[in-house]
Amino acid sequence: MSMVFFAMFIVAVTAYLHAGWYSIVGYAIAAVIAVFGFAFTFRDINDPPGSTSSKPPTAPSDGAGR
Numbered sequence: 001m002s003m004v005f006f007a008m009f010i011v012a013v014t015a016y017l018h019a020g021w022y023s024i025v026g027y028a029i030a031a032v033i034a035v036f037g038f039a040f041t042f043r044d045i046n047d048p049p050g051s052t053s054s055k056p057p058t059a060p061s062d063g064a065g066r
Helices: 002-017 021-042
Strands: none
Touching: 002 021
């Protein structure tokens, strides 16, 4: 979530400075950071029970490669 807040900070600073072409770079960097921050925030949410994409739990490995 900190990446999303950092992206919002970059947008705020870029909008305040009105730096011309550098604003485009600032907004692009903020967009990339926001997308990755959003993805990292929600990547650990599990599929709902009964979902077809959920895999069955795997047994722990005993360390032997048979």
